[in-house]
Amino acid sequence: MSEQQNRVTAIRIEQMDCPTEERLLRKALEKKPGVTDLRFNLMSRVLSVTHDPAVLDDIMSAIRKIGFTPELNQGSIPRSVTGSHTGCCGHDHSGREGGDEHVTHRHASNKDHQGQNDHDHHDHGGHGHSHDISLTQGQSEVSPNIAGGVLPGWWHLALAGVLALGSELTHWFSGPTWLMVVTAVAAVALAGTDTYRKGLTALRYGDLNINALMSIAVTCALLIGQWPEAAMVMVLFTLSEWIEAKSLDRTRAAVSGLMNLAPDTVTVQVNGQWQVQEVSQVAVDSLVRVAPGERIGLDGSIVRGFTTVNQAPITGESVPVDKQSGDTVFAGTINEAGEIEMQVTATADNTTLARIIHQIEEAQAVKAPTQRFVDTFSRYYTPAVVVLAILLAVIPPLLFGGQWLYWIYQALVVLIIACPCALVISTPVTVVSGLTAAARMGILIKGGVYLEQGHRMNWLALDKTGTITQGRPVQTGMTVLDEGMQAAQTHKIAVSLAARSDHPVSRAIAQAPQAADVVPLPVDAFLAVAGRGVQGRVDGQLWYLGSPVWAQELGLMDAATNDTVVQAQTNGQSLVLLMNERNVVLLFTAADQLKDSSIQAIERLHRLGVNTVILSGDNQAVVDAIAKSSGVTEARAQLLPQEKQQAIAALQKDDRTVVGMAGDGMNDAPALAQANIGFAMGAMGSDTAIETADVALMDDNLMKIPTFLALSRSTRRVLVQNISLALGIKAVFLVLVLLGLGSMWMAVFADVGASLLVVANGLRLLRFSQREA
Known part of the structure; x- marks a missing residue:
């Protein structure tokens, strides 16, 4: 095949x-x-x-x-x-x-x-x-049983504990040997059947996992006459495993909580009647009614009503947003005020919330560098400790006259702590907790590799329009540069070209009050030129609407026009020129506003030791003005998309430099791809941004990047703590065993106790919030 x-x-x-x-x-x-x-x-x-x-x-x-x-x-x-x-x-x-x-x-x-x-x-x-x-x-609920591989019910485990304690008491009070043996074997059978079954399976495949090691250790303990301790160790091991599983399920519950944000049913209009339907049955373009206080079940566009919507489940921002007819709403958000009717725009498995959940599931499968290191380490650690246990059982009796049963017992103690489970489970629990905490704050991280790498980021490149600024410049002026042409007619041509462009300044021209009564003219041979502008034929004549750089390249920039352009740029204005094949006809100026969060975010980034640079296709003077107002360290202007990519590549020549790039995920795609970590701004509702960026910020708040960095650094600290705890506890216990001070009880607590510690430590990240950042 x-x-x-x-x-x-x-x-x-x-x-x-x-x-x-x-x-x-x-x-x-x-x-x-x-x-x-x-x-x-x-x-x-x-x-x-x-x-x-x-x-x-x-x-x-x-x-x-x-x-x-x-x-x-x-x-x-x-x-x-x-x-x-x-x-x-x-x-x-x-x-x-x-x-x-x-x-x-x-x-x-x-x-x-x-x-x-x-x-x-x-x-x-x-x-x-x-x-x-x-x-x-999922299947239906499973009844607890031993043979089926499900943990014994509470009464089985409780009875096993009573029997193990009975065996221990019989030994302490010198009771009948047969009673001590029978109660110990019964306790092991009740609590350890599943461990033995899994252990034998592991041995069949040549895998020395914790079930195999525990089965060997308990069996050997029974053979050398350590009946009470073997029974109590098996009971404690099974109980500790259950406690550890509960801790791990807290991590899963945090991710599952995202899935429960959207309701199971919605009220849909069917044949003129309102009916309750499962969200999975609702088709695109269906009409859905949402009452005040209800969670919105699907993505849609409001067709009737006014309300405010709490979008915190998607964006992490708790301030409600006003919504009216024509506005978009998202599954999982909360309708706080009036009743609305909305037209469904995405099925249940394709809503913004569903895509976030899918990406979190994908992110869990991407192993972070620390996790890959731990996995590799664990492959060698367990065989090495098993060899140490064998040597411990054989060398002291053979070479130093030690007691066989004593050193075999010490070897069994080492076997119990040979499994690196605490070490291996510490990284995924920590990373998934970090990913989930980020998602709650409206930061969608596409894998542990980016969450972990974030702590090393020392440069952040930012697109200007829509990232640092509002991205909605308004026209501030229009200057006629060719007095020989009718201003009204040339303005109509400019609006006709601008209406076909997606550039923010072009949109400002098309949406300016002066253009409200303009009826666009037909445009033939329309063409968008990346980084320069748009062109097309109106009434058979070729017109250009674009940047001063384009005018220079076309040979249309005379001295008088250049002086006008320089003066406008010095004032921090964005410029668009209307040109024909002979000269520049009109000059439009537009201004953009800084986002409220930009200055605070950039100041925070600098405190975190991150250098900032603006990479923009706009004029240098405009970009310099924005950089000065926002506090950005460096500004580079008049860059084409591939030149932005080259600028990031130049920063990456130093292996110690980790570069982030924040942009809108569309025209900044080459730079986002080149950066070590690409941040897509305002990704809510955008398929492309959610699926292509390394980190998708679900709203346009630049403060989420410092929050991401703070979370990444906290995650790194927890990972280091967990690895140190897991290895440190094992190392200390091995020393105790070599000194003859270890016991099987202590081994169980050292092994499972270390697992519980690292899981609990990793779960702390679930409480991480923007306030903590």
Whole structure:
């Protein structure tokens, strides 16, 4: 089967919760004929397999042989995802509530990012794969049982704890040996059946995960007569796994909370009657009514009514926005005032909120540099510690006359802490917490690689129009430069060309009060020239509407015109010239306003040690005036899109320089792609900006970039803390064991306790807010 015929299938695996399961699945699937790529999203419990369509049944069968339950199904966007509680090291826990999990696959940018973006999120688009986008669906609630791989119910675990305690008390009070043995074995059977099943599966695949190590350690402890301790260790391990799973589910619940922002149903007009329908059933162009206080269920355009809408769930800004007929509203936002009727503009699985959720799911699958390092480290760490345990069991008795049972016991203690689960789980929990906190503030980060890299950013390039400024300049003047032509007629020609242009200054000309009564003339052979302006024929004559630079290139800039242009530019005005093939006829001036947030944001960036530069296609004098008003460090003007890209590349020549670029995501696309981190401003409702930028700012508030940097630095600190905690606790405990001071109880607390600490520390990022930034 050729590579072009491969497809990607998303498979939800409830038991897949941490790298323990990932390693098992890799061993079972990566060498299977027809499987070309595996991508794991542990936080969403989704495995994406690139494969020959003919081997899908074999893939599902191989997953079931491990003891997992794979699910794939086509469905709609989820209304909620509560998920089953599955411990990091593979224990399935309490039942789950129904809910769908919507999984999509988009391809991450392949730009170099100076080597920082070489992540595991492979771009299959270049290989021509066809994609089977399978949507997974939750099952009904599962009854707890042992044989089925679900954590024993509370009474099973409680009984196991009582039996383990009974075995311990029997030992302390020198009770009957048979009673101590029976109660210990019963406790291990009740609490550890699932651990043994998973451990044997892991050993069959040659994987020394925590289940295999715990199974070996407890079995050997029973064989050497450590009955009470073996029982209590298994009970404590199972209980600790359940607690850890609850902590991990807090992270998942934070992401799932985004999915619950939009309501399940909306009120739709059907055949003249208002009916309640599921949002997934509502078609584009349907008429939907939203009462005051209700959440808006779909994206749409208001056709009747006035209201204010709280857009905080999308933008992170809590100040309500006034809305009236013709304005756009978004799913998940709150209608705070009047009743409105809206025309639906996007289906439930294509709303702005849905695209945000999809991108967060994608971001979880993109491994940050620290996570890739930890994964690599863990592959060598566990075998090394297992070898150390074997040496510890053998060398002291053979070479130094130590007691065999004593050193075997110490070796078993080392086995329990050999699994690097705390280390490995610390990075995804921390990164996903950071991604979720950012999304709550209206900052959509496309992967942990960008969240982590942000702390190194020391240059930020900014587009001028629409980024630093309001992006809505208004016409401030019109000067006639050719007295031989009728001003009214030439003004009509200028408005006719401007109406066809998307440049902000051209729009200012077309929308100026002076143009209100102008009827545009027909324009033939219309052409937009990037970075220069537009041209077209009116009544057979060629006209140009563009920048002074274009006039210079066309040879139309005489001395008098140049003096007028220089004077206007000195005053910080943006200029557009109307020209024919002989000379410049009209000069239009326009002025843009700084955004309220720009000065504060740039001041904050400088305090964070980030240099700023404006990259603009406008005149140097205009850009210099904006730079001076806003406090930007440097200003570069009269740049074409590719020249902006070259300016960023020049900054990146120093390997220590990490450059960000903030723009509107359209004409700044080359520069955004070149930058290490591209920020799309005002991405709410924009498919292109959400899907192409590295970081999408859902409104036009530049202050979100310093917030992103502060969050990135907090994330970095937590990652360092977690790695230090995980490795430090293991190292301290290994020293205790070598000194003969360790015990199996202590090993369980060291292993699972470290996991709980790093998970709890990572979850702190969920409380990160703009106020903290």
